[in-house]
Amino acid sequence: MEEKVIRITAPTDKSVIEKLRAGDRVLISGTMLTGRDAAHKRLIELIRQGKELPVDVRGQFIYYVGPTPPKPGEIIGSAGPTTSGRMDAYAPALMEKGLLGMIGKGARDEKVKKAMMDNKAVYFGAIGGAGALISKTIVKSDVIAYEDLGPEAIRRIKVKDFPAVVINDIYGNDLYEQGRKLYAIL
Amino acid sequence: MLRIINTAKITSGVKMLCIDANIYLEPALKKALHRFSREEESPAGREVFSILEKNSEIAELEHKPICQDTGITIVFVKIGQDVHVVGGSLEDAINEGVRQGYKEGYLRKSVLSDPIERKNTNDNTPAVIYYEIVPGNSLTIEVAPKGGGSENMSAIRMLKPSQGIEGVKEFVVETVQKAGPNPCPPIIVGVGIGGTFEKAALLSKKAVLRPFGKKNPDGKKDELESELLTLINKTGIGPAGFGGRITAMQVNVETYPCHIASLPVAVNIQCHASRHKIIVL
Numbered sequence: 001m002e003e004k005v006i007r008i009t010a011p012t013d014k015s016v017i018e019k020l021r022a023g024d025r026v027l028i029s030g031t032m033l034t035g036r037d038a039a040h041k042r043l044i045e046l047i048r049q050g051k052e053l054p055v056d057v058r059g060q061f062i063y064y065v066g067p068t069p070p071k072p073g074e075i076i077g078s079a080g081p082t083t084s085g086r087m088d089a090y091a092p093a094l095m096e097k098g099l100l101g102m103i104g105k106g107a108r109d110e111k112v113k114k115a116m117m118d119n120k121a122v123y124f125g126a127i128g129g130a131g132a133l134i135s136k137t138i139v140k141s142d143v144i145a146y147e148d149l150g151p152e153a154i155r156r157i158k159v160k161d162f163p164a165v166v167i168n169d170i171y172g173n174d175l176y177e178q179g180r181k182l183y184a185i186l
Numbered sequence: 187m188l189r190i191i192n193t194a195k196i197t198s199g200v201k202m203l204c205i206d207a208n209i210y211l212e213p214a215l216k217k218a219l220h221r222f223s224r225e226e227e228s229p230a231g232r233e234v235f236s237i238l239e240k241n242s243e244i245a246e247l248e249h250k251p252i253c254q255d256t257g258i259t260i261v262f263v264k265i266g267q268d269v270h271v272v273g274g275s276l277e278d279a280i281n282e283g284v285r286q287g288y289k290e291g292y293l294r295k296s297v298l299s300d301p302i303e304r305k306n307t308n309d310n311t312p313a314v315i316y317y318e319i320v321p322g323n324s325l326t327i328e329v330a331p332k333g334g335g336s337e338n339m340s341a342i343r344m345l346k347p348s349q350g351i352e353g354v355k356e357f358v359v360e361t362v363q364k365a366g367p368n369p370c371p372p373i374i375v376g377v378g379i380g381g382t383f384e385k386a387a388l389l390s391k392k393a394v395l396r397p398f399g400k401k402n403p404d405g406k407k408d409e410l411e412s413e414l415l416t417l418i419n420k421t422g423i424g425p426a427g428f429g430g431r432i433t434a435m436q437v438n439v440e441t442y443p444c445h446i447a448s449l450p451v452a453v454n455i456q457c458h459a460s461r462h463k464i465i466v467l
Contacts, residue, residue, distance in 0.1 A: 025230075067254050068294040077292055078251040083335045083368050105426070106335070106368035127234055127426050128335065128370030129458050131254040133241040150306060151254075151294050163237075165230070165428060176367050179429020183228060184422030 010101065010159075011059035014120045017100055020166045022173035026124065028162040032061040032103070034155040036082055039146050040090035047093050054145040055154060058098030063126075064105075066151035067135070076141045076157070080131030081105040084123070088112050095119040103164055107176050116168050124164035125175070137162040189323040190270050191467055193279035196327065199465050200283025203329035204259060205291035207463040208251045211242040214399040215435075215460060222372065222425075222432050231430030235372070238425075238458055252459045256293035257331030259284045259313040260391070268323035277315060280327075285309040296334070316388070330395055330462040336373065336455045339365035342387055345449040351410070354379060354451050355417060361453040362418050362434065367427020369455045372435045374398070375418065376454040381442035386450035393438040394456040402439060411437045 008016055010030040020026070033055060035043070046053055064084050068077030084104030091102060092115035100121050105128040108116075116123060126134060140158035147153050167175045211219075216239065223235035245252045261280055265271075273279070288295055288310040295310045320326075341361045345353045358377055365373075376396075378389025402408040414437040424430020435458070444450065 023230075065254060066294065066296075068251050068256060069292045071250075071292045074250075077294070078245075078254040078256075080254050082255065083338070085368065105370065107366055107427075125367070125426065125428070127237050127241075128367075129253050130237050130241040132245040132248065132250045132252060133237060135250065136244065150308070151296075165426075175429070176427050179228070179230070179424060179427065180366070180422040181429075182422065183424055183429045183431060185420040 010061040022175040024166040038152040061101030063103040078131035079135040081126040123168040125167040193273035196279040197283040201287040204287025207461040228430035230428040231425040234425035255333035260330040262328040264326040266322035281311040325467040328464040336369035336457040339369040342452040370457040374456040378452040380444040386452040389440040390452035390454035393440040
């Protein structure tokens, strides 16, 4: 993994995405969307029906998270990444709509990896289990769609120096595979 | 001597356990995170350990859950045979404790009333409860909130007895390999060997609940645990799956007698937080 840290601002454009490589450590600032399986399912249903989405995903990053409820005075509760594989069935359609980044934890399937290469989108890993620490980088949080889904509602969050690592870049590299190979003892 | 325990005491106990288990890491585990943040060979892995250690400090300081997945609530109850519970149903009292704990502790409600309909009960009930009748007149309650990410990576297999201990080792390592980065490594691995299909699964769950750092009192099993840990840490998955030497921090094995034709093996995967808290009433 690279020692340097790359600062990126979200939403962004493909010129930024093209420069990222698996293993790069990044600090993300700006605004991102949040969503888990239930919200993704609804979005994909709308796409299938040819209807407009409640949020414009072009250039956006989506963070796979279902936070704990905020205590009075808190912006957001604990907010670490959830397992991304559950969004695999839905992710390619959102990339086709212009989504440029996904943040979660755990491996993606081949279809998602191919869609990342085809649509020039990246997948970032956040540290699973670090929900309390990550919540400190979220400075604003508003539910913008599907409030009835509770923790699974779509939020727009404002982040400052959100820590993540590039897992899959647009060139087909995968940190999970590379890292495992580097340290495996056969 | 017969003892009477009121359900109100059980409810308030469960409530406190739900909140505390989600906020405070076991002290021995916290120390281990610190030690591994220096011992892990991979730089990215060392940083993951530092982040997890810092995360636990923030959780304590701000009274905030360690992780946003505050789990489905598993409750192990050991009821002394000389205990008489009064004041209503024991099961209702436990679920009421979960309800209050998840509300007042600002914990996430992650339980659905039906696996197919998938509607949230909005209070994290019902808990998954196991009862055991034991000698004596005390009542022990252990609460273990279990996250979906690690639970989903668990597995069970009915091996042929001819596959023996080598088959067991292969299955454990294979399960961890398949899980890869998904269950939030560094993990704790619970292995249940023997009994029947469901007994092995329950043993593997009990295995993950062993206090962190505690050795298996059975020398042979302790050896097996060390060997499994070495094998798992050869996979290279590493902290957060970024590559590294420490994929698992501990492997715990529990066994039970079994049928002449069977060799059941269950592997329960636990995330780094290994949340569980216990009280004795």
